[in-house]
Amino acid sequence: MNAEIVSVGSELLLGQIVDTHAATMAQVLAECGLTCQRRSTVGDHMERIVATLKEAFSRADIVITIGGLGPTSDDLTRDALAEAMGLPLVLDRDVESHLREIFAVRRIAWLPVLGRQAEKPAGAEIIPNANGTAPGLWVEANGKIGIALPGPKSEFLPMARGEVRDRLGRLTRGAVILSRTLRIAGLGESRVEALLGDILASSNPTVAPYAQPAEVHLRLTASAEDKMQAEKLLGPLEADIRHILGNAVYGADDDTLEKAVLDLAVAFGASVSVAESMTGGLVAQRLTSVPGASECFKGGIVSYAAEAKASLLGVSEATLAAHTPVSAEVAMEMATGVRERLGTDWGIAVTGNAGPTSDAGGRPVGLTYIAVAGPDGVSVHEHQLRGSREDVRQRASQWALLAWRNAMIES
Amino acid sequence: MNAEIVSVGSELLLGQIVDTHAATMAQVLAECGLTCQRRSTVGDHMERIVATLKEAFSRADIVITIGGLGPTSDDLTRDALAEAMGLPLVLDRDVESHLREIFAVRRIAWLPVLGRQAEKPAGAEIIPNANGTAPGLWVEANGKIGIALPGPKSEFLPMARGEVRDRLGRLTRGAVILSRTLRIAGLGESRVEALLGDILASSNPTVAPYAQPAEVHLRLTASAEDKMQAEKLLGPLEADIRHILGNAVYGADDDTLEKAVLDLAVAFGASVSVAESMTGGLVAQRLTSVPGASECFKGGIVSYAAEAKASLLGVSEATLAAHTPVSAEVAMEMATGVRERLGTDWGIAVTGNAGPTSDAGGRPVGLTYIAVAGPDGVSVHEHQLRGSREDVRQRASQWALLAWRNAMIES
Numbered sequence A, B: 001m002n003a004e005i006v007s008v009g010s011e012l013l014l015g016q017i018v019d020t021h022a023a024t025m026a027q028v029l030a031e032c033g034l035t036c037q038r039r040s041t042v043g044d045h046m047e048r049i050v051a052t053l054k055e056a057f058s059r060a061d062i063v064i065t066i067g068g069l070g071p072t073s074d075d076l077t078r079d080a081l082a083e084a085m086g087l088p089l090v091l092d093r094d095v096e097s098h099l100r101e102i103f104a105v106r107r108i109a110w111l112p113v114l115g116r117q118a119e120k121p122a123g124a125e126i127i128p129n130a131n132g133t134a135p136g137l138w139v140e141a142n143g144k145i146g147i148a149l150p151g152p153k154s155e156f157l158p159m160a161r162g163e164v165r166d167r168l169g170r171l172t173r174g175a176v177i178l179s180r181t182l183r184i185a186g187l188g189e190s191r192v193e194a195l196l197g198d199i200l201a202s203s204n205p206t207v208a209p210y211a212q213p214a215e216v217h218l219r220l221t222a223s224a225e226d227k228m229q230a231e232k233l234l235g236p237l238e239a240d241i242r243h244i245l246g247n248a249v250y251g252a253d254d255d256t257l258e259k260a261v262l263d264l265a266v267a268f269g270a271s272v273s274v275a276e277s278m279t280g281g282l283v284a285q286r287l288t289s290v291p292g293a294s295e296c297f298k299g300g301i302v303s304y305a306a307e308a309k310a311s312l313l314g315v316s317e318a319t320l321a322a323h324t325p326v327s328a329e330v331a332m333e334m335a336t337g338v339r340e341r342l343g344t345d346w347g348i349a350v351t352g353n354a355g356p357t358s359d360a361g362g363r364p365v366g367l368t369y370i371a372v373a374g375p376d377g378v379s380v381h382e383h384q385l386r387g388s389r390e391d392v393r394q395r396a397s398q399w400a401l402l403a404w405r406n407a408m409i410e411s
Helices: A020-031 A046-059 A077-084 A093-105 A112-118 A153-171 A189-201 A227-248 A257-268 A282-288 A306-313 A317-323 A328-342 A389-410 B020-031 B046-059 B077-084 B093-105 B112-118 B153-171 B189-201 B227-248 B257-268 B282-288 B306-313 B317-323 B328-342 B389-410
Strands: A002-008 A035-042 A062-066 A089-091 A119-121 A125-127 A136-141 A144-149 A176-184 A206-212 A215-224 A249-252 A272-276 A297-302 A346-352 A367-374 A377-384 B002-008 B035-042 B062-066 B089-091 B119-121 B125-127 B136-141 B144-149 B176-184 B206-212 B215-224 B249-252 B272-276 B297-302 B346-352 B367-374 B377-384
Touching: A002 A020, A002 A046, A020 A035, A020 A062, A020 A153, A020 A176, A035 A046, A035 B046, A046 A062, A046 A077, A046 A144, A046 B035, A062 A153, A077 A089, A077 A119, A077 A136, A077 A144, A093 A112, A112 A119, A119 A136, A125 A153, A136 A153, A144 A153, A176 A227, A189 A206, A189 A215, A189 A227, A189 B112, A215 A227, A227 A249, A227 A389, A249 A257, A257 A282, A257 A389, A272 A282, A272 A328, A282 A297, A282 A389, A282 B282, A297 A306, A297 A328, A297 B306, A306 A317, A306 A328, A306 B297, A306 B328, A317 A328, A328 A346, A328 A367, A328 A377, A328 B306, A346 A389, A367 A389, A377 A389, B002 B020, B002 B046, B020 B035, B020 B062, B020 B153, B020 B176, B035 B046, B046 B062, B046 B077, B046 B144, B062 B153, B077 B089, B077 B119, B077 B136, B077 B144, B093 B112, B112 B119, B119 B136, B125 B153, B136 B153, B144 B153, B176 B227, B189 B206, B189 B215, B189 B227, B215 B227, B227 B249, B249 B257, B257 B282, B257 B389, B272 B282, B272 B328, B282 B297, B282 B389, B297 B306, B297 B328, B306 B317, B306 B328, B317 B328, B328 B346, B328 B367, B328 B377, B346 B389, B367 B389, B377 B389
Parallel strands: A002 A035, A002 A062, A062 A144, A272 A297, A272 A346, B002 B035, B002 B062, B062 B144, B272 B297, B272 B346
Antiparallel strands: A035 B035, A089 A119, A125 A136, A136 A144, A176 A215, A176 A249, A206 A215, A297 B297, A346 A367, A367 A377, B089 B119, B125 B136, B136 B144, B176 B215, B176 B249, B206 B215, B346 B367, B367 B377
């Protein structure tokens, strides 16, 4: 069975709001094992909503609308759904008396227009709305299912993740689609594809790579009769991929690199401090974004001005003069300096030129040195990073976390 | 003329990412005076992309695709656009040699698959991509225009808001929609609405407030025959609003608070340093994200562990013991400590509890102290911030920048 989502609202077509509900609904469909091949967005315009719904019903078994169920004249989804499904619109007396009660409690005088929210395509079942007035609708006719959900977040989310999800799950009687995302850092997308070769052609599970800033995400998706069968398909494939890519797979699903690296540090019982120049606090900020970071992360020094490298980190004036602040030598002294000053097992340092122009020492935009000082000494890597100032800083922070991760793994 | 947007990517149909680009593109269309009556989303599947594009072209004069321009086998938009428009796919030799240069600089061996990004529907014009490899495409054929834009944010946004917006604006031949966004910090949305009153009911320009994390953006949009007329409508309204809201308007359009604050510091010839605990480097990172930050920003200290507050910033052990690290007293000593150690005109300090749970001292999640030390002494503010750990840290960095801005303005 496959489903389509139709979002209704002129504000979506003007870009005034971002359609997060469509993404939520798509997640619910995937979780229920329903395929979604198309999503559409249409404005508050009767003929266009009807046309969009008819097209969706011509392709899909289930069509879910979001929005346009309120009482005002531009709330047209109820009427359009009835027309698209060839059903008359009728009044639901139970819903009407429920609405009259709600408005009585709110001390709002009953207006005929409010009664529109008690109308439904003939034969529709009501999906109760605990947080608002317009109920959701579940309509079955001519072998198709139409589902109408209200747009306000506090009304949409409980229905979509609650009764609608339960009912959709029952429809698919156990057929599930299970996805897992492997998160890869330190290898580019083309390199990942070259290493995986034929694995990318797998049809169940499917394997799809997505390039992210300085990462590659690999999504494995299995379809099966039930969750256990789906797990049995995913497991061996995931193991193969992890075997081929090795340490480059740093985590899965919602793991971030900073969380993966901190988890590793906790496992090693290791503490860390950070000395940053071009990233200006980004590495420290990423590490401290993880709840419980204080277990490993002790502190950081943002030595942005050259003087600060000397005064706060003890980088020698001679090294700064001989090699300029953007150099392997300065990166190494920053790493050892911060490690000593904070008394941590590891010290990470980043220095470079994030742009927008070559620096006073003539170092090009993107040239970056990352040093890691640890119990066995200090190592340094040179990178030529690309992109905007923001990209360069982001990539530098990524390589810094990776360098520390690799140093811990190798130690 | 009317336009449709087609977003391409299976990850969108699985709800793994939210389609913010479609909203951005819709805004650009509205700003250019183009009507958008439909948006569609389709997965990485050749026949379905072609079908979706053909349907869009049957309704609209202009179809804009987002995503699917990368080099991998599931990047199908280029091929699908050529097929939907009835054009052969050809190699653009200039793009290919440009790509070869890029990969040579990155020291990545050329692979045939990379050359796919140099293909285009015959006759297509290239929209240069300053931040990535896949160029955008502008294709005119049979009275229709097809525009293909890459999906990565750093590539999509500059194209959509830059060359594509300019070209689309020229298509509408002078009838312009001009927008300006005033950026407001330190006042909530309801307060802004109360202060502006009737101004919000203006019909040309329209005035629309958008709540952002710890900011309010006010978008003024004027329609007129030409840019000069539009400017004449916008100017007086903007002046009125700035008069009413005063210093709370920190900037316009793409200004960020960090840039506005640094610009002010440059104007004052002031230098600054930052001491951070709960924000873990975020304030320093935001300030150094601005090109040329080194003119004012000298350095920062992330004193995450309590010991680091004493050893790196000179916060007294007695103060830490008597008041706990999350206190007005510690914030003040951090601000004066970092100002002295870095020898700057101003020192900003943030300490607080970002969550997820109350700290050892029993301070609730969200409790935050921000201190600013300057030539005339030190001031401190207490905030009770709400939201997730990420929200709390973001809001704390916002209030820290604002506190410094206010201190400079009042000095």
